[in-house]
Amino acid sequence: MKKEIFETEITILRDTFRRLIRRHAKTNIIKLIDKTHPADMALTFQYLNEAEQDLIFNFMKANNNTVEFLSELYESTSLRLLESDSAKRIASILQYASSNEQAYLMGLVNERFANSVIKLLEADEQEQLEEIMAYPDDSAGSLMYTDVFTLHEETNAKQAVNALQDQNDAEMVFYLYTLDDDGRLTGVISLRELVITPAETKLKDIMSRQIHAIRPETDQEEVAKIVSQYNILAVPVIDSEDKLLGIVTVDDVVDVIREEATEDFLQMVGAGKDREILLRSSWENAKSRLPWLFASWIGGIMAAFIIGIFDDVLEKSIVLAAFIPVIIGMGGNVGTQSSTLIVRGLATGRVNVENSIKVLFKEIRVGLILGVLYGILLGLFAVIKFINMPPTLGLAVGLSICSSMIIAATIGSIVPLILDKFDIDPAIATGPFVTTAIDILGVTLYFLIAKFLLNGI
Amino acid sequence: MKKEIFETEITILRDTFRRLIRRHAKTNIIKLIDKTHPADMALTFQYLNEAEQDLIFNFMKANNNTVEFLSELYESTSLRLLESDSAKRIASILQYASSNEQAYLMGLVNERFANSVIKLLEADEQEQLEEIMAYPDDSAGSLMYTDVFTLHEETNAKQAVNALQDQNDAEMVFYLYTLDDDGRLTGVISLRELVITPAETKLKDIMSRQIHAIRPETDQEEVAKIVSQYNILAVPVIDSEDKLLGIVTVDDVVDVIREEATEDFLQMVGAGKDREILLRSSWENAKSRLPWLFASWIGGIMAAFIIGIFDDVLEKSIVLAAFIPVIIGMGGNVGTQSSTLIVRGLATGRVNVENSIKVLFKEIRVGLILGVLYGILLGLFAVIKFINMPPTLGLAVGLSICSSMIIAATIGSIVPLILDKFDIDPAIATGPFVTTAIDILGVTLYFLIAKFLLNGI
Numbered sequence: 001m002k003k004e005i006f007e008t009e010i011t012i013l014r015d016t017f018r019r020l021i022r023r024h025a026k027t028n029i030i031k032l033i034d035k036t037h038p039a040d041m042a043l044t045f046q047y048l049n050e051a052e053q054d055l056i057f058n059f060m061k062a063n064n065n066t067v068e069f070l071s072e073l074y075e076s077t078s079l080r081l082l083e084s085d086s087a088k089r090i091a092s093i094l095q096y097a098s099s100n101e102q103a104y105l106m107g108l109v110n111e112r113f114a115n116s117v118i119k120l121l122e123a124d125e126q127e128q129l130e131e132i133m134a135y136p137d138d139s140a141g142s143l144m145y146t147d148v149f150t151l152h153e154e155t156n157a158k159q160a161v162n163a164l165q166d167q168n169d170a171e172m173v174f175y176l177y178t179l180d181d182d183g184r185l186t187g188v189i190s191l192r193e194l195v196i197t198p199a200e201t202k203l204k205d206i207m208s209r210q211i212h213a214i215r216p217e218t219d220q221e222e223v224a225k226i227v228s229q230y231n232i233l234a235v236p237v238i239d240s241e242d243k244l245l246g247i248v249t250v251d252d253v254v255d256v257i258r259e260e261a262t263e264d265f266l267q268m269v270g271a272g273k274d275r276e277i278l279l280r281s282s283w284e285n286a287k288s289r290l291p292w293l294f295a296s297w298i299g300g301i302m303a304a305f306i307i308g309i310f311d312d313v314l315e316k317s318i319v320l321a322a323f324i325p326v327i328i329g330m331g332g333n334v335g336t337q338s339s340t341l342i343v344r345g346l347a348t349g350r351v352n353v354e355n356s357i358k359v360l361f362k363e364i365r366v367g368l369i370l371g372v373l374y375g376i377l378l379g380l381f382a383v384i385k386f387i388n389m390p391p392t393l394g395l396a397v398g399l400s401i402c403s404s405m406i407i408a409a410t411i412g413s414i415v416p417l418i419l420d421k422f423d424i425d426p427a428i429a430t431g432p433f434v435t436t437a438i439d440i441l442g443v444t445l446y447f448l449i450a451k452f453l454l455n456g457i
Numbered sequence: 458m459k460k461e462i463f464e465t466e467i468t469i470l471r472d473t474f475r476r477l478i479r480r481h482a483k484t485n486i487i488k489l490i491d492k493t494h495p496a497d498m499a500l501t502f503q504y505l506n507e508a509e510q511d512l513i514f515n516f517m518k519a520n521n522n523t524v525e526f527l528s529e530l531y532e533s534t535s536l537r538l539l540e541s542d543s544a545k546r547i548a549s550i551l552q553y554a555s556s557n558e559q560a561y562l563m564g565l566v567n568e569r570f571a572n573s574v575i576k577l578l579e580a581d582e583q584e585q586l587e588e589i590m591a592y593p594d595d596s597a598g599s600l601m602y603t604d605v606f607t608l609h610e611e612t613n614a615k616q617a618v619n620a621l622q623d624q625n626d627a628e629m630v631f632y633l634y635t636l637d638d639d640g641r642l643t644g645v646i647s648l649r650e651l652v653i654t655p656a657e658t659k660l661k662d663i664m665s666r667q668i669h670a671i672r673p674e675t676d677q678e679e680v681a682k683i684v685s686q687y688n689i690l691a692v693p694v695i696d697s698e699d700k701l702l703g704i705v706t707v708d709d710v711v712d713v714i715r716e717e718a719t720e721d722f723l724q725m726v727g728a729g730k731d732r733e734i735l736l737r738s739s740w741e742n743a744k745s746r747l748p749w750l751f752a753s754w755i756g757g758i759m760a761a762f763i764i765g766i767f768d769d770v771l772e773k774s775i776v777l778a779a780f781i782p783v784i785i786g787m788g789g790n791v792g793t794q795s796s797t798l799i800v801r802g803l804a805t806g807r808v809n810v811e812n813s814i815k816v817l818f819k820e821i822r823v824g825l826i827l828g829v830l831y832g833i834l835l836g837l838f839a840v841i842k843f844i845n846m847p848p849t850l851g852l853a854v855g856l857s858i859c860s861s862m863i864i865a866a867t868i869g870s871i872v873p874l875i876l877d878k879f880d881i882d883p884a885i886a887t888g889p890f891v892t893t894a895i896d897i898l899g900v901t902l903y904f905l906i907a908k909f910l911l912n913g914i
Contacts, residue, residue, distance in 0.1 A: 037667065037687065039686045039687050039688070043686070046809060046811060046812070047809075047811045068688075072686070074807065161652055164649065164652055164653055165653045173649045174631045174648070174649070174690075191631065191648050191649060191652070192621065192630045192631065192648060195618055195621055195648070195652055196621055196622045210494065224711075227711060228708075228711045228712060228715060229496045229500070229529070230494065230496050231496070231525075231708035232708075233631075233690060233707070233708075250690070250707050250708075250711070251685075251688035251689075251690075251707070253711065254681075254684060254685045254707070254710065254711060254714065255685060257711065257714050257715060257718075258685060258714060258718075258805060261714070261715075261718030261722075262801050262805060264718075264722075265718075265721075265722060265725075265797055265801045266797060266798065266801065268722075268797070269790070269793050269794045269797045270790075270794060271794040271795075271797055271798050282819055282822040282823050282826060283826060285819070285823045286823045286826040286827050286830075289791075289794055289823070289827065290827070290830075292790070292794075293787060293790055293791065293827060293831065296786050296787060296790045297783065297787060297831060297834070297835070299782075299783075299786065300780075300782050300783025300784075300786045300787060301783060301835075301838060303779075303782035303783065303786075304779040304780055304782065304783060304842070305779075305842075307778055307779040307781075307782075308776070308779050308842075311775060311776075314775055314778055315775055318768060318771055318772055318775065319765070319768075320778075321764055321771055321777075321778035321781065322760075322761040322762075322764040322765050323757075323761055324764075324778065324781045324782060325756075325757050325760035325761065325764075325781060325785050325896055325900060326754065326756075326757025326758060326760065326761060327757075328782050328785065328786065329753050329756065329757045329760075329785065329789070329892065329896055330750065330753060330754060330757060332786070332789070333726070333727075333749070333750055333753045333892065334746075334750065336726050337726045337727060337728040337746055337749075338728075340722055340723060340725070340726045340728055341723065341728050344719050344722045344723065348715060348719060350531065352503065352504075354503060354504050355503070362739055362742070365739040366739050366742045366743045366746070369739060369740060369743040370743050370746065370747070370750060373743075373747075374750065374754060377754070378754070378758075381758060385761070385762075385765075435786065435790065439782055439786055443782060
């Protein structure tokens with residue numbers, strides 16, 4: 001219900017903009033831009049064509065809202081708008097952005113354009129920006145705000161409240177961080193505690209010394225775990241001398257969590273690291289999907305070899321070919337279920353070193369239950385459908401699917417656990433390993449069992 | 458790097474607890490509990506055995522920390538600790554919990570135990586708790602805190618700051634919500650704005666009237682979208698008369714986003730809605746995975762039927778059987794890649810009504826590129842490997858894999874888009890549809906092409 005209302009609001013906004021554009025009502029367009037939340041502007045842009053987008057973007061002023069709008073837009077749209085504008089205008093907008101927002105936007109566009117924009121910024125801004133851009137992608141350093149509300153720990157509560165007035169630039173002033181004489185981070189106070197503290201109390205007497213600080217090179221996934229575990233709104237980033245470099249705020253962490261989940265999703269099926277299907281060309285998309293498919297191709301080729309070896313069995317009972325798809329398919333599906341459970345469990349921390357053996361055996365038991373069940377089901381089907389064949393066909397098919405499902409559950413669980421042990425991201429490598437192994441093992445077992453039961457003796 | 462440090466800390470904690478338990482050092486255990494962050498306590502519990510867990514939990518006091526500890530624990534552990542304790546002790550701990558925390562914990566345990574605990578709570582707490590528990594699972598109502606910092610909009614800034622002192626129970630006092638004479642929500646002020654406002658200014662003159670309020674029945678996924686889009690720390694929940702019922706805070710939203718991503722992950726492969734593998738028995742796990750596998754079983758059975766129909770083709774060129782795995786496998790994998798991209802895109806909003814056709818055609822183009830590539834590769838392989846067969850075998854195999862990959866990409870993209878159109882969760886239903894369709898279509902096309910090229914003419 002809510003979803004529809006939400007989409008309706010955006011559609012109304014879009015239609016209003018379209019009407020104003022048709023009427024060339026410049027002043028009204030500007031008014032509507034000012035009245036609309038930047039996040040809503042960003043959403044509306046997804047429903048406009050490029051000409052309309054360009055026109056409206058041209059009317060946007062250089063201010064905080066435009067910065068937020070550009071940060072909330074899909075990367076592909078942001079990139080297009082930025083690159084098709086002049087370096088001068090973009091630089092004037094970027095003046096209103098924090099260093100990490102500048103770094104994000106300049107990281108999107110091509111290097112030449114980025115350089116021409118950065119050249120137009122003021123010297124100290126350039127310096128800060130270059131510092132942020134030097135941190136690796138997806139690190140705390142690239143996410144952090146450098147304008148933080150800090151005070152010396154000897155300050156008293158009244159002075160601190162007064163100091164708040166001058167913190168126009170600071171981000172997320174819900175916490176106040178305290179420093180010692182050497183500028184080292186010593187504590188944190190919530191704004192709320194500050195306000196209810198008697199005027200003369202010194203900060204060091206009310207501050208909390210339990211700080212969960214991180215380093216600029218900490219991976220954003222780790223930052224997300226800390227924020228989610230300790231239920232905090234911002235994490236301070238410190239250097240090796242405990243000096244405060246900046247803070248990572250929860251609103252950026254929320255975006256990180258969404259992105260990381262998407263990435264893991266896509267990597268599990270080898271669909272590339274991309275968050276945006278539309279940003280890259282079909283050819284680039286295909287290219288990022290090639291390696292995973294190649295692994296599965298190798299598995300298929302090897303299965304073909306193995307079936308080739310057993311052509312005498314197949315020639316005697318050609319009906320065996322009919323069950324190849326179901327045996328491979330069921331194995332593959334159970335294996336994917338198991339590996340998805342484990343990969344996701346490792347990502348969220350639900351599966352860990354301590355309980356991994358327990359989880360593995362549980363998965364094998366599940367594979368056993370499912371294998372026996374579908375083994376009986378498929379065996380019965382085979383006997384009934386091919387009534388003129390010896391009933392051992394049913395036994396062979398049933399046994400094959402049962403063993404292939406047990407093996408699939410085992411491999412599906414064991415591969416991500418081993419990869420994780422060797423510090424390889426299980427989301428990337430599990431899929432190809434598991435499907436290839438199951439293709440090969442499934443076919444081999446099937447024909448071995450069939451040979452033994454139908455022809456062999 | 459950070460991850461290891463983190464795990465080391467927890468391991469040290471665990472070992473310290475173990476040592477103290479061995480020494481029966483009750484006082485020291487209690488001291489260590491008090492000194493440790495509840496979230497760290499929860500983590501440590503994952504590395505302790507049940508006897509150790511029970512012992513330590515027994516030493517925990519009835520206070521806020523113990524409530525937070527219980528909320529941060531994995532559900533299975535929380536459930537066990539609660540149910541194996543007395544209703545009286547649990548009730549005394551729950552006195553320190555907010556209504557939504559109470560509702561969460563009492564929703565975990567069996568109904569009889571929950572009722573015996575709830576009976577021991579105070580009358581007004583019981584009432585509030587029952588109200589929260591009446592909201593559907595995963596709705597804003599079940600997530601919201603009911604203790605909110607609110608004031609009349611005519612209050613002045615100085616009075617508001619004074620009022621802060623009495624807000625001991627209120628959650629997340631970073632925002633102050635303003636009400637009119639009838640108790641309707643009219644605006645919101647950040648604590649920071651409040652502090653820097655002159656003493657005599659009335660709240661209504663500084664408050665923001667742009668509020669993103671939700672209803673208690675709003676789905677938590679929608680709440681997460683709003684928080685992430687507008688970068689806010691709390692969303693007010695209002696009833697049909699605009700009266701403020703509570704707020705949902707960003708720290709709970711962070712947990713929601715993590716959970717929802719996991720759920721979508723598992724649903725995509727039909728591995729159940731469960732977040733916890735260890736909570737349920739193997740049989741229950743198997744049961745939740747049965748339906749999805751059954752769909753794939755039906756697909757396999759139908760493929761068997763189809764291959765049965767073509768047994769004359771197969772008998773003449775038995776080598777065709779060898780390529781069944783690779784043709785089905787590659788189709789299935791491309792289809793899964795496409796459907797994962799679309800399902801995830803729909804969940805994050807990157808794929809929407811406006812661009813769905815564009816995305817669909819892009820996926821088909823990707824399928825075409827990959828199909829042609831692997832078609833040539835497999836065709837060449839077939840010709841080389843089966844050198845004594847007519848070269849049309851290569852053509853047949855190549856054409857089959859090419860067409861099966863294009864069809865797979867198309868079906869993989871179109872199915873979730875259609876499901877979404879009919880308001881069916883694409884994460885649940887896409888997988889079985891796609892794999893079944895690809896199994897059947899892939900095999901049919903393969904044998905039709907082979908019949909035509911090898912035997913037919």
